[in-house]
Amino acid sequence: MKKLLFLLPALLLLACSGNGQVERDQPPIISEQLEFYVDTLATGLQNPWGLAFLPDGRILIAERPGTLRVWQNGQLNQEGISGLPPVWAHGQGGLLDVVLHPDFENNQLIYLVHAMRGENGGSTAISRGRLEGNQLTGTETIFHARPHTEAGHHFGSRLVFDGNGYMFSTIGDRGRMHTAQDLGSHNGTVIRLYEDGSVPADNPFVGQEGALPEIWSYGHRNIQGMQLHPETGQLWTHEHGPQGGDEINLIHPGLNYGWPEVTHGINYDGSIITTDTTRAGMEDPILHWTPSIAPCGLSFVSSDKYPGWQGDMLVGALVAQHIHRVTFSGTQVLSTEKLLEGFARFRDIRQGPDGYIYVLTEQPGLFIRITPR
Numbered sequence: 152m153k154k155l156l157f158l159l160p161a162l163l164l165l166a167c168s169g170n171g172q173v174e175r176d177q178p179p180i181i182s183e184q185l186e187f188y189v190d191t192l193a194t195g196l197q198n199p200w201g202l203a204f205l206p207d208g209r210i211l212i213a214e215r216p217g218t219l220r221v222w223q224n225g226q227l228n229q230e231g232i233s234g235l236p237p238v239w240a241h242g243q244g245g246l247l248d249v250v251l252h253p254d255f256e257n258n259q260l261i262y263l264v265h266a267m268r269g270e271n272g273g274s275t276a277i278s279r280g281r282l283e284g285n286q287l288t289g290t291e292t293i294f295h296a297r298p299h300t301e302a303g304h305h306f307g308s309r310l311v312f313d314g315n316g317y318m319f320s321t322i323g324d325r326g327r328m329h330t331a332q333d334l335g336s337h338n339g340t341v342i343r344l345y346e347d348g349s350v351p352a353d354n355p356f357v358g359q360e361g362a363l364p365e366i367w368s369y370g371h372r373n374i375q376g377m378q379l380h381p382e383t384g385q386l387w388t389h390e391h392g393p394q395g396g397d398e399i400n401l402i403h404p405g406l407n408y409g410w411p412e413v414t415h416g417i418n419y420d421g422s423i424i425t426t427d428t429t430r431a432g433m434e435d436p437i438l439h440w441t442p443s444i445a446p447c448g449l450s451f452v453s454s455d456k457y458p459g460w461q462g463d464m465l466v467g468a469l470v471a472q473h474i475h476r477v478t479f480s481g482t483q484v485l486s487t488e489k490l491l492e493g494f495a496r497f498r499d500i501r502q503g504p505d506g507y508i509y510v511l512t513e514q515p516g517l518f519i520r521i522t523p524r
């Protein structure tokens with residue numbers, strides 16, 4: 152018995168590579184399709200928002216107040232990445248997503264989505280720089296959404312490369328809902344750009360008077376989860392509704408996703424935004440959540456590490472504090488399951504190059520791995 156008690160702490164703290172340690176919650180969590188462990192890789196993060204996997208094994212973690220942390224050899228480095236663009240840590244804004252260029256191995260380019268000040272307030276921006284050691288060099292801002300406002304609401308944002316020279320990013324409605332229907336504003340949109348920030352000539356609103364050419368789709372409230380489907384290449388997003396009416400959408404160029412003309416939600420004060428949940432000329436969501444879960448972070452499971460979850464979408468929930476697993480047949484939702492209910496506010500979910508699912512939470516700010524038993 153004495154020997155067993157001695158062994159227990161060793162079971163809870165499993166040695167990881169390097170100096171770091173993985174803290175494993177015991178016993179495993181039993182879900183519908185599989186049993187898994189929650190392995191804590193790092194604690195003490197400040198509003199972690201996005202993460203990216205470097206080919207040398209380091210992992211970058213963006214913290215919203217404006218630091219880009221490095222997880223290396225099983226632990227968080229004290230020093231973050233230097234040479235970041237000017238981040239406007241303001242309300243819901245700050246340093247948001249971090250993404251590697253698809254050809255990072257050859258060009259070392261890191262892309263950051265962040266809030267940035269300009270004249271008369273600010274909005275969401277995209278910057279990039281070359282990673283040399285722990286420093287970004289040649290950092291430049293290649294897009295800055297407009298109009299600017301002092302509002303601290305709804306900056307988005309995620310960034311996705313399609314590997315064919317294009318990138319997609321998202322801008323929230325900045326707390327001014329009706330601007331999501333205004334093509335003269337980036338508010339409430341998905342945008343598509345070339346990798347240097349220039350505008351593809353075949354974007355849907357290029358040449359349309361009064362419309363901003365970067366816009367790919369519009370009528371969104373605040374998108375904080377986006378990924379290309381690993382098999383079909385379709386662009387999937389989710390977005391925060393108001394009170395109720397969070398959505399999963401399949402994004403097509405030039406289309407109007409309805410906010411705030413159609414929604415399944417209502418205002419936070421209980422007042423009605425619109426009585427319409429659907430309207431001709433506006434896209435219906437694939438799935439909507441009422442009450443809201445406050446979705447943030449999205450990853451399809453494509454690896455073979457999670458039998459039973461392959462092809463499913465994992466969605467982080469901030470307010471509802473769980474991971475939502477959604478199963479599909481094509482674009483038809485078959486079922487949903489709540490994982491890790493009450494664990495924390497889930498901010499980002501990514502499948503790493505090793506096939507495992509990595510997750511960021513806030514309050515507390517954790518970096519965890521979902522490890523199948």
Ligand SMILES: [Ca+2]
Pocket residue numbers: 370398408409410413414434435436
């Ligand atoms: Ca909608």
